[in-house]
Amino acid sequence: MGSLSRQAFFQELGSGCLLPTVQQGLEQVWQLLLICLVCRLSWRLGLPNFLKHLSTVVGGFYTLYLFFELHMVWVVLLSLLCYLILFLCRHSSSRGPFLSITILIYLLLGELHMMDTTTWHKMRGSQMVVAMKAVSLAFDLDKGIVDKVPSPVEFMGYIYFVGTVIFGPWISFNSYMDAVESRKLSVSWFMKSVISCVKSQLCLLISNCVAPYLFPYFIPVFGNKLLRKWLQAYENSLSFHFSNYFVSFLGETTTTLAGAGFTEEKDNLKWDMTIAKPLYVEFPRSMVEVVTSWNLPMSRWLNTYVFRKALRYGSFTAIIMTYTASALLHGLSFHIGAVLLTLGFITYIEHVLRKRLSAILNACVLSKRCPSDCKHRHKKELWVYLINGTFSMLALLHLTYLGSDFRPQDGVASHTIQKWTQLSWTSHWLTFALWVFYRLIL
């Protein structure tokens, strides 16, 4: 593209990228959206609950087939296996850990033995959602949040809920049962669906047509050889980010359209499902904020079912176990595992360092924004802003570094290593330096 003039480039971009992208974006998901809508409408017909669960199972099966064809059997097998374990352990109080181990074994076998990489990587999103749902249900049963093992049709309805089966997100079993009661159709519900859908298409366009050509076509920065590497890494990173937001907003769309994703307080119903917060990732305060804003339901799941249960072993161990669990849920992809573990160390060290600085300086420089009534003495001094700004820039650099090896086709281990070597292992070295600094000020 470098040899095209700016005018020629934008002309070609419009017809060669914007139009095909929107067309393909809608072409592949319109059936999913339609099925979600049909499911929602049919639930409003006053059907008995049995038929409501059954209708979403049928819808879920059909959409799985739409996207994965016969490979959907692996998702079905996983869900049947989960129900079998729950049923066999119905009198036990350790269903959560046992089911977790079973799912882990299944995913590892699948990754290593059962099928080719390409197919598995297509489906791992759905596998991940099924696994998260089953594990959360098992732990909730152990704690009594869910009072008895659901019937097969309820379980399958939850697992194959058409609003979340393809693009997520994870929702709890109780949220699903709330959705089955079926709230009234309303303008706010419809507007939420439409707005999320429009946002998803916008993010897809940015991911495909803006990010890859950001420099120098959209932002006239040329840079020397070194800077060019980082600019290119930022472009790749941004493209990956907006692909994630596309999927997140699409998940919001399907979930809302299917009738879930609301909060209710005193008869005040809000259709307010939020999966990702793009602004908090693109203009981050800290890596901790980035991590939670990337996928909120998943953050909640990891916090509830992994982090808190692992805290008894210490906070560092808990954090590493959380990132390990996240990596395993994403399949044994080396580069995702490597990125997530690196992310784990980065967030932990940033967290403890900022906590220490906050104590020493008595200032609002924590990883998370202080509430307005905190007791720190220094809140709005210039140097407080400078410190926070520095950490924000660091977060941007980490994001560029970590996102640079996500490509249209999944890479192999050597590609991740090669990419990080190209960027001189900058984030790793910086993280190490911050850790040394942290040890010095203990």
Added chain:
Amino acid sequence: MTIPLSRTQLALFFILLCPVNIIGLWWAVGSPLVMDPNSICRKTKRLAGKQAELCQTQPEIVNEVAKGAKLGVRECQYQFRFRRWNCTSQNKYFGKILQQDIRETAFVYAITAAGVTHAVTQACSMGELLQCGCEATRSRGPPPRLASMGPTEGVKWEWGGCGDDVEFGYEKSKQFMDARRRKGKSDIRTLIDLHNNEAGRLAVKNYMRTECKCHGLSGSCTLRTCWKKMPHFREVGDRLLERFNGASKVMGGNDGKTLIPVGQNIKPPDKQDLIYSAESPDFCLPNRKTGSLGTRGRTCNSTALDVSGCDLLCCERGHRDETVVLEENCLCRFHWCCVVQCKKCLVRKELSLCQ
């Protein structure tokens, strides 16, 4: 002596693209002297029926055809820049090349057909031609070739939307380039020309690439957006040069309709191979009859041992060294928006020239 019309036709085609008083199309690019492509239709009275029809009904396609021909010639000049014959498109000598059935002629026919295919296809994608729309609206499924090349389970999601519609460019190239030669003439030259045109078009059509981006939870490939893209024209040129180097010599079959490879144990050329029937001259000395300009005064590389080296390029006549001082652009800067400004620097260059 009767001049074969097909040769004259193509020679006229190139002549009209290059004003007689300008040496080589190289200098004419961007020049106001480049003729309006539509003048091809007015001045070339001996256009074949199909070409005349295209001129009357679809002049904007003829516009793209002319662009494609220029693209082909420029690529030819690039690919042959270090060889004795370097595709200089002066009118008389170039026309002589086109009147023979040598390898060089085969390359010119193929690269021109490829250039036309490429330019028309690109014009489609950029919305400049109303006659063609998105390929998706004509054939929504993936081409069979693509299906057999990739993993079958991914085919469903790999193709859609409005990529480069190579079929349209292919058809227009065929209509225009092959027009006269389809009217019952089946002499050996016609068959060779048609074959080489087809080889050029296939060098574009058979090498379309698919670019995809994955979308899904955490980068999984649940959903993909893909485009069909033409190969870069430099790739097409490189590919055709390979086929030029491996071209097959043929002769006419007894039925007057087929071509037979010359020589024992030679595989018959397939659709993508280039073919010729006469041996090339050595292009060492000027020869009006063969269209050879000779290599006297050509720049050569005194340290290279390949075709660009002085020994081979100068036909062992020797070379002389010369120092010249040139002006070049340097210290270029981009200014928002959207101008690049450069300074002029004097550069001393050592040249080796053929005796």
